[in-house]
Amino acid sequence: xxxxxxxxxxxxxxxxxxxxxxxxxxxxxxxxxxxxxxxxxxxxxxxxxxxxxxxxxxxxxxxxxxxxxxxxxxxxxxxxxxxxxxxxxxxxxxxxxxxxxxxxxxxxxxxxxxxxxxxxxxxxxxxxxxxxxxxxxxxxxxxxxxxxxxxxxxxxxxxxxxxx
Numbered sequence: 045x046x047x048x049x050x051x052x053x054x055x056x057x058x059x060x061x062x063x064x065x066x067x068x069x070x071x072x073x074x075x076x077x078x079x080x081x082x083x084x085x086x087x088x089x090x091x092x093x094x095x096x097x098x099x100x101x102x103x104x105x106x107x108x109x110x111x112x113x114x115x116x117x118x119x120x121x122x123x124x125x126x127x128x129x130x131x132x133x134x135x136x137x138x139x140x141x142x143x144x145x146x147x148x149x150x151x152x153x154x155x156x157x158x159x160x161x162x163x164x165x166x167x168x169x170x171x172x173x174x175x176x177x178x179x180x181x182x183x184x185x186x187x188x189x190x191x192x193x194x195x196x197x198x199x200x201x202x203x204x205x206x207x208x
Contacts, residue, residue, distance in 0.1 A: 046070050048149045048157040049135055054142030065143070066157055067135055072127045079126035086134050098122050 046068050053063035075082035080099065083092040099119055106115020126133075139145060147164075151157035 045150050045152055046157075048151060048154070048161075049131075049145060050147040050149060050157075050161055051135065051138055051143045052146050054144075061162065064161075065138070066149075066154055066161075067131055068154070069131050069148075072130050075130045076123045076127035079123045079130070082126065082130060083133075086130075088133055088137055091133055095122060095126065 047070075048066045048068055051065045051067065057064050072082055074085075080092055080095045083095055099122060102115045102118035102122065104115070105111050105118065108115075135145065147161060149157045149161050151160055
Protein backbone atom coordinates (compact mmCIF):
# COMPACT_ATOMS: atom_id res chain seq x y z
CA UNK A 45 0.00 0.00 0.00
CA UNK A 46 1.14 3.48 -0.83
CA UNK A 47 0.18 6.67 0.94
CA UNK A 48 -1.10 9.38 -1.38
CA UNK A 49 -1.06 13.00 -0.23
CA UNK A 50 -4.08 14.90 -1.55
CA UNK A 51 -3.50 18.59 -2.30
CA UNK A 52 -6.06 21.14 -3.44
CA UNK A 53 -5.25 24.23 -5.48
CA UNK A 54 -4.68 27.60 -3.76
CA UNK A 55 -8.01 29.02 -4.94
CA UNK A 56 -9.88 25.87 -3.88
CA UNK A 57 -10.87 22.85 -5.89
CA UNK A 58 -12.76 23.40 -9.11
CA UNK A 59 -16.12 21.79 -9.72
CA UNK A 60 -14.70 18.57 -11.21
CA UNK A 61 -11.64 18.49 -8.91
CA UNK A 62 -9.29 18.52 -11.91
CA UNK A 63 -6.79 20.66 -10.00
CA UNK A 64 -6.66 18.24 -7.06
CA UNK A 65 -3.22 16.58 -6.97
CA UNK A 66 -2.39 13.13 -5.64
CA UNK A 67 1.28 12.73 -4.76
CA UNK A 68 2.51 9.25 -3.89
CA UNK A 69 4.73 9.20 -0.82
CA UNK A 70 7.26 6.63 -2.00
CA UNK A 71 10.80 6.09 -3.25
CA UNK A 72 11.68 7.87 -6.52
CA UNK A 73 14.08 5.90 -8.70
CA UNK A 74 14.81 8.80 -11.05
CA UNK A 75 15.83 10.92 -8.07
CA UNK A 76 18.33 8.24 -7.04
CA UNK A 77 19.94 8.12 -10.49
CA UNK A 78 19.69 11.81 -11.42
CA UNK A 79 18.49 13.91 -8.47
CA UNK A 80 19.02 17.21 -10.28
CA UNK A 81 16.82 16.05 -13.17
CA UNK A 82 13.95 14.94 -10.92
CA UNK A 83 14.08 18.22 -8.98
CA UNK A 84 14.10 20.23 -12.22
CA UNK A 85 11.15 18.27 -13.63
CA UNK A 86 9.17 19.12 -10.49
CA UNK A 87 10.23 22.79 -10.68
CA UNK A 88 12.14 22.85 -7.42
CA UNK A 89 14.68 25.30 -8.82
CA UNK A 90 16.55 26.24 -5.65
CA UNK A 91 16.94 22.60 -4.64
CA UNK A 92 18.07 21.79 -8.19
CA UNK A 93 20.80 24.43 -7.99
CA UNK A 94 21.96 23.22 -4.56
CA UNK A 95 22.08 19.58 -5.72
CA UNK A 96 23.99 20.45 -8.90
CA UNK A 97 26.58 22.39 -6.89
CA UNK A 98 26.86 19.57 -4.34
CA UNK A 99 27.26 16.95 -7.09
CA UNK A 100 29.92 19.05 -8.81
CA UNK A 101 31.80 19.37 -5.52
CA UNK A 102 31.48 15.62 -4.93
CA UNK A 103 32.84 15.03 -8.42
CA UNK A 104 35.80 17.33 -7.73
CA UNK A 105 36.51 15.52 -4.46
CA UNK A 106 36.44 12.14 -6.20
CA UNK A 107 39.22 13.32 -8.54
CA UNK A 108 41.60 13.90 -5.63
CA UNK A 109 43.95 11.05 -4.82
CA UNK A 110 42.72 9.03 -1.85
CA UNK A 111 39.27 10.66 -1.82
CA UNK A 112 37.66 8.66 -4.65
CA UNK A 113 35.29 6.71 -2.36
CA UNK A 114 34.33 9.87 -0.45
CA UNK A 115 33.23 11.68 -3.60
CA UNK A 116 31.27 8.68 -4.86
CA UNK A 117 29.59 8.16 -1.48
CA UNK A 118 28.66 11.85 -1.26
CA UNK A 119 27.10 11.71 -4.73
CA UNK A 120 25.22 8.53 -3.83
CA UNK A 121 24.07 10.04 -0.51
CA UNK A 122 22.70 13.12 -2.29
CA UNK A 123 20.78 10.88 -4.70
CA UNK A 124 19.52 8.67 -1.87
CA UNK A 125 18.30 11.61 0.23
CA UNK A 126 16.56 13.10 -2.80
CA UNK A 127 14.97 9.75 -3.67
CA UNK A 128 13.68 9.24 -0.14
CA UNK A 129 12.64 12.80 0.69
CA UNK A 130 12.00 14.32 -2.74
CA UNK A 131 8.24 13.95 -2.57
CA UNK A 132 8.25 15.64 0.84
CA UNK A 133 10.26 18.52 -0.66
CA UNK A 134 7.65 18.78 -3.41
CA UNK A 135 4.68 18.75 -1.01
CA UNK A 136 6.23 21.36 1.27
CA UNK A 137 7.01 23.52 -1.77
CA UNK A 138 3.39 23.33 -2.93
CA UNK A 139 2.06 24.10 0.56
CA UNK A 140 4.28 27.22 0.67
CA UNK A 141 2.76 28.25 -2.67
CA UNK A 142 -0.73 28.08 -1.16
CA UNK A 143 -1.84 24.51 -1.89
CA UNK A 144 -3.81 22.87 0.91
CA UNK A 145 -3.07 19.35 2.16
CA UNK A 146 -6.57 17.95 2.62
CA UNK A 147 -6.06 14.25 3.17
CA UNK A 148 -3.73 11.27 3.15
CA UNK A 149 -5.15 8.20 1.42
CA UNK A 150 -3.64 4.73 1.64
CA UNK A 151 -4.26 2.70 -1.53
CA UNK A 152 -2.52 0.18 -3.82
CA UNK A 153 -2.54 2.49 -6.86
CA UNK A 154 -3.51 5.98 -7.99
CA UNK A 155 -6.95 5.11 -9.37
CA UNK A 156 -7.91 3.39 -6.11
CA UNK A 157 -6.69 6.40 -4.14
CA UNK A 158 -8.82 8.71 -6.28
CA UNK A 159 -11.86 6.46 -5.82
CA UNK A 160 -11.37 6.35 -2.05
CA UNK A 161 -10.88 10.11 -1.75
CA UNK A 162 -13.73 11.19 -4.01
CA UNK A 163 -16.18 8.69 -2.52
CA UNK A 164 -15.58 10.29 0.88
CA UNK A 165 -16.43 13.79 -0.29
CA UNK A 166 -19.87 14.95 0.70
CA UNK A 167 -21.83 16.27 -2.22
CA UNK A 168 -24.68 17.32 0.04
CA UNK A 169 -23.01 20.62 0.89
CA UNK A 170 -22.73 21.55 -2.78
CA UNK A 171 -26.21 20.38 -3.73
CA UNK A 172 -27.82 22.09 -0.73
CA UNK A 173 -26.80 25.44 -2.14
CA UNK A 174 -28.14 24.55 -5.58
CA UNK A 175 -31.56 23.26 -4.49
CA UNK A 176 -34.40 25.65 -5.09
CA UNK A 177 -36.49 26.59 -2.10
CA UNK A 178 -40.29 26.30 -2.28
CA UNK A 179 -42.24 29.48 -2.78
CA UNK A 180 -44.89 29.86 -0.12
CA UNK A 181 -47.99 31.72 -1.22
CA UNK A 182 -50.61 33.03 1.15
CA UNK A 183 -53.58 30.75 1.79
CA UNK A 184 -56.77 31.31 -0.24
CA UNK A 185 -58.55 32.51 2.91
CA UNK A 186 -56.19 35.42 3.28
CA UNK A 187 -56.26 36.30 -0.40
CA UNK A 188 -60.05 36.44 -0.59
CA UNK A 189 -60.16 33.88 -3.40
CA UNK A 190 -63.68 33.36 -4.82
CA UNK A 191 -63.19 29.62 -5.28
CA UNK A 192 -62.64 29.07 -1.58
CA UNK A 193 -65.68 27.54 0.11
CA UNK A 194 -66.00 28.23 3.80
CA UNK A 195 -67.60 24.88 4.60
CA UNK A 196 -67.25 23.54 8.17
CA UNK A 197 -66.95 19.98 6.85
CA UNK A 198 -64.41 21.06 4.31
CA UNK A 199 -65.01 21.16 0.59
CA UNK A 200 -65.73 17.46 0.36
CA UNK A 201 -68.46 15.73 -1.56
CA UNK A 202 -68.87 13.23 1.26
CA UNK A 203 -68.78 13.65 5.00
CA UNK A 204 -66.76 11.44 7.33
CA UNK A 205 -69.53 8.81 7.49
CA UNK A 206 -69.67 8.43 3.71
CA UNK A 207 -72.92 10.33 3.22
CA UNK A 208 -73.54 13.06 0.70
